[in-house]
Amino acid sequence: MKDCCNDRSAQNPARRHWLAAAAGAGGAMAAGLALLPGNAAAASLSQQERDAMTPDQVVDMLREGNARFRSGAMHSHDFLAQKRATVSGQYPAAVILSCIDSRAPAEIIFDAGIGDIFGARIAGNVSTPDLLGSMEFACAVAGARLVLVMGHTGCGAIAGAINGVQLGNLTGLLGRIEPAVAAAEHAGERSSHSPEFVDAVAQANVLHTIATIRRDSPLLAELEQQGKIRIAGAMYDLGNGLVTFLG
């Protein structure tokens, strides 16, 4: 195992291809990962690589990963190698709170691999006490640098909230989205029949969820005030595959 301290990417991780520890580029190695020489497969993040990143650099790398996804130029992921590399530890750079929608899988649309991001998924990407606990674990215990709340276009949970759907335990969940229904800025028809309004509510819901996280998790709010993490929002467009970061 080479010493990863001399890896150029660790000095300037934002310039480094997202999670691509090419063995020939200086020996960047995830813990326990032994990439074969010349193997350009993406590797999981090492602790040193993750800890060297600023929250803004994590955002930049997510942007780059999404650009690769949109262009079809995704990295070659050896998931078995990533699995082996992360058995003894994980150093994800971000925790992504996103919807359960099958069309919005964070790892794929950011071209990430095993061990790279914590995935917190719930219909409508709302915040709940247990999810706050999960995100607090991700950042305060495991060292993630970014909390990203990601909504998406055409969200059925958002449409359900607009329609006031009542169904089992879903009723309470959709109730968490109601403040965004009222807050969404939209000049036209304010119903679920308007795709533009549904997407406006989805965006307002992302911002509302961020505010909820800051309000209900003093731990995460303090980490953000200290500059140790960033709490950011994004919208994923199901049509063109673009993730737009908010703010």
Ligand SMILES: [Zn+2]
């Ligand atoms: Zn959704």
